[in-house]
Amino acid sequence: MVDDPVDQEVLKRRLNELRSEHRDLDDVIAQISEQVPFDQLQVQRLKKRKLQLKDEIAKIESALLPDIIA
Numbered sequence: 001m002v003d004d005p006v007d008q009e010v011l012k013r014r015l016n017e018l019r020s021e022h023r024d025l026d027d028v029i030a031q032i033s034e035q036v037p038f039d040q041l042q043v044q045r046l047k048k049r050k051l052q053l054k055d056e057i058a059k060i061e062s063a064l065l066p067d068i069i070a
Helices: 005-034 040-064
Strands: none
Touching: 005 040
């Protein structure tokens, strides 16, 4: 968890940027996939980038959530 409010704001901004890029990649992948023929290698690279973004988003979300002690 991040205690410093400034650090939290930085992480929230970064989280929004990552989510936006993740959504944009969905659109790009859909557009490329509609083309005949489409570049399978490019689609694979974009999907790999999406997974990297998803992992980074999860790490930031985890850092922003308060620790819950059961």
